Amino acid sequence: MMRRQISIVCHDTPQEKKLRVRMRPLALTLLLFVLLLLFLIVKAPIEYGWDSYFPYEGIVLKIETCWLDWLASEFMSLEHLIIETPEGKIIDKVVSMDVRIPNRVQAGDYVVKRTGFGNPVRPRDKKTTREILEQWNSRK
Secondary structure (H helix, E strand, C coil): CCCCCEEEEEEECCCCEEEEEEECHHHHHHHHHHHHHHHHHHHHHHHHHHHHHCCEEEEEEEEECCHHHHHHCCCCCEEEEEEECCCCCEEEEEEEHHHHCCCCCCCCCEEEECCCCCCCCEECCCCCHHHHHHHHHHHC
16 A cells, blocks of 8 residues: 655635644654755755855865765765965865865865865965976977
8 A cells, every 4th residue: 555655735715824744763764864965965066166266375285076066066076175374274275186185285284275166275485287398398
């Protein structure tokens, strides 16, 4: 025998309107899990876009990965740069591995990110991999 998993009942009387949702615990758990997953899928690109546009600078204390970022953004490898700003504030910025590795950002570097999507985070005193290759090829 098949029973309804979720029922939504609306009682409409002249004095008040009531909306009641009844569901089984398994259906409620599944619904909450799907809503949480959708929240993470929406939150990750918004946070990445915010950190990719606005400026920041400071010393990279450590580079971390979070399994929630991997779950939410299946096609990008996101990392968190834990940065101490010149004011002494600790901030967490999300950076793609595709940006961090070619720009040779490592723990202990002083990084600068200027405003705009076309300005990736870069160490202040290091050349990027592309600049090193261009310099090498110009010598030949």
